[in-house]
Amino acid sequence: MIEFRSVSKRFPDGTLAVEDFSLVLPSRKTTVFVGSSGCGKTTLLRMINRMVEPSSGNVEIDGESVLDKNPVALRRSIGYVMQNSGLMPHFTVIDNVATVLRLTGTSKKDAHERARSLLDTVGLDRALADRYPSQLSGGQQQRVGVARGLAADPNILLMDEPFGAVDPIVRADLQQELIRLQVELDKTVVFVTHDIDEAFLLGDQVVILDKGARIVQVGSPSEIIENPADDFVSAFIGTERGKRALRIKQTSRGRVVVDSEGRTQGALLDEAAPNPSPSESVEGPGTQ
Ligand SMILES: Nc1ncnc2c1ncn2[C@@H]1O[C@H](COP(=O)(O)OP(=O)(O)OP(=O)(O)O)[C@@H](O)[C@H]1O
Structure with missing residues (x-):
């Protein structure tokens, strides 16, 4: 389980991106942060693996503060999938997926073996292994991004608008693939989106956020649809249209x-x- 305890983040320029945020994200479930641009979703996500350090408060994973962990080791132990896949352009598909394993000391042969099996996991043809990212479609690149996020077999997978840049049909495909993967792999997934439909489709727990990562409502999709907290939520989820x-x-x-x-x-x-x-x-x- 991941727990945010009174977490705030003020960037050096004075922007208060997250103000006093507290929430438990249950293990083996998908929690989705949803809200409009700039409300602090990415900042929240990145404080889990210390790509962003909180100004105050704390994030705990299974009762242990992330601030007590070595940031590099922490980052390698948590999967991270970002928008536009974030693949290294001069690395082949197989090397992109295998890199984390190589960094943690796995032999090249074993890392490539595991990377190939991960291509199967995310529904990619192994024949693509030796291509470069630019030789793949947007949807294929995102799948490689997911495979890379899963490479170290992390318990936690952070996904930052991973399907934001692909067309709606490919996006629907990737969403279904993630639902299938989640049943198979049973990870704790933290997913960021500004799309409420995506949030309701993928989330066990959906967190609707306003500026400063203020929680407007948190609950299962059914709870939120059946009982929106206020007019803002009603309008945001579109219960009247x-x-x-x-x-x-x-x-x-x-x-x-x-x-x-x-x-x-x-x-x-x-x-x-x-x-x-x-x-x-x-x-x-x-x-x-
Ligand atoms: N490094 C930074 N320095 C200063 N301000 C920042 C920095 N990173 C983010 N911010 C600001 O913090 C606020 C929250 O940003 P964040 O990226 O977390 O929002 P978001 O909800 O993920 O937005 P989007 O959906 O557009 O990605 C915004 O006002 C943003 O401009």
Whole structure:
């Protein structure tokens, strides 16, 4: 478990990026920080692996302060995936993935072996191993970035807008891949995005942030959608528009659920119907 304890960060120019932030991020779950640009998401993420040092307060991992750990060793023990993949352009795919392992003393042969198996894990063809990042598509580069983040088999994976720079179809693909990976690998994932739909799709715990990383609401996607804390959250998550503003419409064959544009999203099933559980009585896209 990761715990932020009254953490603040003021940068040397006086910007107060994070003000008195406290939160527990449960192990083996995905916590998503979501909020608009500049609200302090990246700063929070980077204080976990000490790429940014808190001005006051503390971050603990399993009860131990990160400030008591060697920053280089700490950084190598935590996976980090960033927007635009952050790959080294003059390194091949396989070397990009294997670098962390090489730095921690793994032989070249073993590091490459593990890197190749990680390409399988993230759904990349091994034939791409000897290419350079510029010879890959944006989505493939992001997958290499994820493979690299997983190389040292970290318990914690930090992901900073990892799918922000790819087109919506590739992005949806990568999101599904991450959901699959999370079931398989069972990591503690901390994910940053400004996209509330992505937050609800991926997060077990979603943290909606305002300026200075002020927590506006924290909860599961269902808790937040069912009970938004205030008008800001309602507006941010769009409960009054689009695919989350659902209404029931009576048709000649039964009741269906339509969105705010009148588009039918799915059928409303009778509670007595045998298949779905009560919480799943609406079937169709865009439901939580
Ligand atoms: N090194 C720095 N020096 C000064 N101010 C900084 C520094 N890094 C970030 N900031 C400021 O701290 C605030 C929070 O930045 P941060 O990058 O954490 O926000 P964010 O929510 O991740 O934004 P985005 O979604 O745009 O990446 C912003 O006002 C930003 O300008």
